Amino acid sequence: MTVSQSHGWLDGLQEAVWLVDETSLLILHANATAQRLVGLPVAEMVGTPVLRLASTPQDMAFWGESAQVVADGIHSHTSLLRADGTLVPVNRQVTRVPAEVASGTVFMLTMLDRSVQESTERELETLLSELRATLDSAADGMLVCSLDGRVRAFNQRLAQLWNIPRDLLVRRDDAAVYAHMEAQVENARAYAERLAAITREPMQESTDILVLRNGLVLELRTVPQFSQGRPVGRVYSYRDITRQTEIQASLRLAARVFESSLDAIFIADSQHRVLRMNPGCERLVGPSAKSFEGCLAASLFGGGSDAAFMEQVLQGWAKEGFWEGELWLPRDNGTYCAVQLSWVALRDDEERLVQSIGFMRDLTLQHAAQKRIEELAYSDVLTGLPNRLLLSQRVDTAIQGARQSDTGFAILFLDLDRFKIINDSLGHPFGDRVLQLVAERLQACLRQTDMLCRLGGDEFVIYLHGGDAVVAESVARRILDDMLKPFMLDSMGFSIQCSIGMALYPQDGATLDDLIKQADTAMYRVKERGRGSYGFYQPQMNANLLSRMQMEHAMRQALGLDRMAVHYQPQVNMATGRITGAEALIRWTDPEFGAVSPGQFIPLAEESGYIVTLGAWVMEQAVREAAVWMHSGMPIMISVNVSALEFRQPDFVDRITRLLAVHQLPPTLLELELTETILLQDAQEMEQRLRVLAGLGIGLAIDDFGTGYSSLAYLKKLPIHKLKIDQSFVRGLPDDDGDRAIVSAIISMGRAMHIEVVAEGVETETQQAVLLQMQCDHYQGFLCAPGLPAQEFRAMLARPLPLNARGRRSSV
């Protein structure tokens, strides 16, 4: 029996089978499966050494071993060399055929083709590694756990997101991994509780947001994992939504800003149509604002079809990315509101316009503030009149125009006469209101084309448009007339006189400064001549102004240089001819100016305030001199002039009281001569001061009576002892009927009110006689004596009274 004949049953096997002779290692038999596997007919295989079909070094080595080793058998994977030279993976088993089955020692080599199995395994491996790679390349961190929580799989992203150390992963210590993860979460406790809850519900799907300590925000999604329809575990996926959260937060913030912005904001699409408007738009425009949505944004400004406007905006966007400008925005209530529009273009990465945002800011308040600033810059706060700056702009324009048209204009400089006295005696607030009234009245005298400006204090400048000398003069007259009409303030009536100087362009100056200077000079000239009038600038006037300034300087030096003196002019009793008193009169003799009249320098001193020093000095001289008279047995009254500013000094009464005490002069021998202006004040304080002085026994006389505006009723209220009739009325006696009437009325009034009357400036015996007839109490004048130096006056006092003349001192 051949081996093949006796082993035909082997052909039915799935495995390829070779029977191999132990000694020769020749193939004794091969079954049909081996024929298919090797690709050789059985007949060709039989007798072939088994090594011919071995392909690997291991096989060579195996068959080279002793028969005993081979007989022990082997079960291994190897490759078989096919007839076509290719290798087939096989599962090989070698066993010794039991002796009862085969004669001689035979090995049975069975080989099962593993090609299909190996290729399936390879595919599986590939699939697995692909899955692995997919997991690792996932954007989310993945964690797969069994139902009992054991970690079955995770990806690199998980380790990255949770910052899981490498060694922890390698260790595969699940508890440590979980602990690490828990420690990363900001609210670890809540996280742990949540995980426990999820684990308790194997079928549940859920989404949670986790905030890690390092600032990451993760979205945790977890779903059950099924195998054959049954839950076998759970998949956790962690997505980094930090950026997304930030974006959402900033979007929410932007929305809040949009909604709550005080500015009006609109968003337009690429076609410039309004997409959205914030509540600020409604506040600005009114309820109709919403109706603009869908319309061209430019139509908000009434310019929907205004291509030029949009063209400008587009140019701005192209150049700078935004357009900015002021526009008028029509509102629902029919008004227009100025707005500052900042319109910004929004572009995508390709620089295409996607949207635009317009910010509108209401400029109403800003405009009002601006207007106010301009008003303040160009106007006088007290009167609201233009100030010098505005006037200079106006005059500059006029000068330019005048050069071309060969025309001119006039500048008037106006100063209120004795305004300082109003201020000093009635107080600054009162003075300010007077200035306001004056401004109104002056304005009413001018045309629209003229300009009235207040320079400061009581100085005004008027620009007369196209005005020549004739026009300037007529305006000046009108002003003077108008100003004389009584003013009413706090139920007090008064009139104001002013002096006006005039300069003409171009003959008197080429600039406003020059013209003002010349008009000012002209005004001073008017004042020097007696105020209340007007005059044109004449070139020699500047010299006068200079001498005025020099005079003021010299006056201030004079006291210290002993150039001032006090003279005394007697006051005589009309009936007895006795000297009953004397008026102290200041005298100044200057080496340069000669004897300067008080009428010249007292107003200067009053304007500059120096009168306080001067007056105090005169008062001291006078009181000292009166004390000398008294102590030498001739106690007569000393009368001292007091200016308004002196009288207003807070320490005035104290100073006089001290002076009287120092020189031991009884108050009854001192008389203060006050002008009507001082008395005109209704300020309680001044009235109070008069009462204190009168209470001390000091006499109070009203100087220059008849020239002011004091009302009789008012005078009655005050403790006045004496009225001094102004010499301008005495001068006209006895011939001027008007003067006679006035003098007579004053004397009668004095008698009726028990106030003594003194006539001033009596120069002739006729005047004296008339006054005596009128029953005037006293007189003062050259008829008796002018103001005399102290020594001369003392000598005169000492002379006995001649008997021949009643009421007249014939010795003088």
Ligand SMILES: Nc1nc2c(ncn2[C@@H]2O[C@@H]3COP(=O)(O)O[C@H]4[C@@H](O)[C@H](n5cnc6c(=O)[nH]c(N)nc65)O[C@@H]4COP(=O)(O)O[C@H]3[C@H]2O)c(=O)[nH]1
């Ligand atoms: N034509 C003429 N004039 C006569 C005659 N009798 C007196 N006079 C002048 O008339 C002025 C009288 O003084 P007043 O009315 O108080 O007017 C004074 C007074 O208001 C002021 N004054 C003089 N001294 C002082 C002073 O010490 N203090 C103050 N505040 N003012 C003074 O200056 C003014 C002028 O003073 P004076 O030039 O000294 O002028 C004095 C005096 O010299 C006369 O018969 N004919």
